[in-house]
Amino acid sequence: MSPTRTTAALRTSARISVDLLLVLVMTAVALWIVGRMWSVVWPLVVALLLTTLTWPIAAFLRRRGWAPALAASVVTVLFLLVAAGIAALIAVPVASQSGQLTDGVVDGIQKVREWASGPPLNIGDDQITGAFDTAVARIQDSLGSAVTTVVTGVSTVFNGVVTAVLALFLMFFFLKDGPRFLPWLKGQLPGRLSVDVPVVMARSWDTLGSFVRSQAFVGLLDAVFIGLGLWIVGVPLVLPLAVLTFVSAFVPIVGALFAGFVAVLIALVSNGLTDALIVLAIIVAVQQLEGNVFQPMIQSRGLGLHAAVVLLAVTLGGSLAGVVGSLLAVPVAALIAVFWNYLREQLADPSPEPEAQPAAPS
Numbered sequence: 001m002s003p004t005r006t007t008a009a010l011r012t013s014a015r016i017s018v019d020l021l022l023v024l025v026m027t028a029v030a031l032w033i034v035g036r037m038w039s040v041v042w043p044l045v046v047a048l049l050l051t052t053l054t055w056p057i058a059a060f061l062r063r064r065g066w067a068p069a070l071a072a073s074v075v076t077v078l079f080l081l082v083a084a085g086i087a088a089l090i091a092v093p094v095a096s097q098s099g100q101l102t103d104g105v106v107d108g109i110q111k112v113r114e115w116a117s118g119p120p121l122n123i124g125d126d127q128i129t130g131a132f133d134t135a136v137a138r139i140q141d142s143l144g145s146a147v148t149t150v151v152t153g154v155s156t157v158f159n160g161v162v163t164a165v166l167a168l169f170l171m172f173f174f175l176k177d178g179p180r181f182l183p184w185l186k187g188q189l190p191g192r193l194s195v196d197v198p199v200v201m202a203r204s205w206d207t208l209g210s211f212v213r214s215q216a217f218v219g220l221l222d223a224v225f226i227g228l229g230l231w232i233v234g235v236p237l238v239l240p241l242a243v244l245t246f247v248s249a250f251v252p253i254v255g256a257l258f259a260g261f262v263a264v265l266i267a268l269v270s271n272g273l274t275d276a277l278i279v280l281a282i283i284v285a286v287q288q289l290e291g292n293v294f295q296p297m298i299q300s301r302g303l304g305l306h307a308a309v310v311l312l313a314v315t316l317g318g319s320l321a322g323v324v325g326s327l328l329a330v331p332v333a334a335l336i337a338v339f340w341n342y343l344r345e346q347l348a349d350p351s352p353e354p355e356a357q358p359a360a361p362s
Helices: 003-036 038-063 068-117 125-188 193-233 238-248 254-271 273-298 307-347
Strands: none
Touching: 003 038, 038 068, 038 125, 038 193, 038 307, 068 125, 068 238, 125 193, 193 238, 193 254, 193 273, 193 307, 238 254, 254 273
16 A cells, blocks of 8 residues: 555545534534524424415415515415314314214224134233233323423423414515515625525525425325225214325325324224225325325426435434424425535536537538
C-alpha cells in the first residue's frame, strides 16, 4: 500500500466524518428546538396540511372575483361543516350499534372460551376463571394510576382542542394571504437566499399539495368501495369503518393495514368467521386495485419516493413520534427529497455546450 495514498484517504475520511458529525449535531439541535416549540409547530403543520387540501376551492373562488377574505371565510366554514358531518357519521352509528357490538364481543369471548376448553388445548374452566381473576386483580391494583391517566387524557383533549382552533385560524390566514408570502419572503432574504429559498418552498408546496390531495382522493375511493363491501356483507358500523378507512389513507401502507384489521375484527365479532374472511378478501382486493390502478393514475407525477422508502419512513416516524410521526413521515421524506434534488441541481457541473458542427460544403 502507498503510504501517501493511505494518508490522503484517511485524512479525507476524517474530514468527511467531521463534516457529517457537524451536520448531525446541527440536525439534532434543530429537532430539539422544534420539540421545544411543538405547541406552535404542530398547529402550523396541521394548518398547512388543511390549507393544501382546501386551497383549490379557495383559488377557484378567487379566480371568480371573490375577495381573498371572503373566499377564505367560505372555505373555512365549509371545512367546519364537513368535519362536523364526519364526526356525526362516526358518533351516531357507534352510539346506536354499541349494544349490538358489545353483545358480539361477549359472544366472541364465549366462543373462544369454549374452543379453548376443547381439544387440543383442553384448558379447564378453573384455569380460565383463574386467568380472568388475575386480570381483574391487576386492573384493581392499577386503579391508583387511573386518576393520573384520566388527568392526562383530559389534558390531551384540551391540548387537541386548542391545536384545532389555532390550526383553523392559521388555515384561514394561509388561504387569505398565502400568495403574498413568497414575494414578501424574497424581499426579506439577502443575496442568493432570496432566490433559492422561495424556489425550494414553492416546489415543497406543490409536492405537499400533490400528496395531500392525491391521498385524500385515494382514501375516498377506498372508503367507498370497502364501505359498499361491508354494507353488502352486513357488517355493522359501516359508516364509521368507511370514515376510518378514509382517514387512515393519509398514513400510507400502515394506515390501510390498521383500518383493514379493525374492519375484519368487527366482522369476526359481529358476523362470524365466514363473513370476516369475506371482508378480508374485499379489503385485499380493494387495496390491490388501489396500489395497481388508482395511485398510478392519480399520482402520475408522484412524490419521487420508492415504496420501500415510504415504508421505512412510516416505520421510523412511528417509532420516533407515534401516530403523529407516522402521519408526517411521508410528507417530510418528500420535502427532504425536494430539497436534495434542488441541491443536486445547484451543485451539478454545468453541461458543456455542444460544439458547433462545420457547415456542409455547398
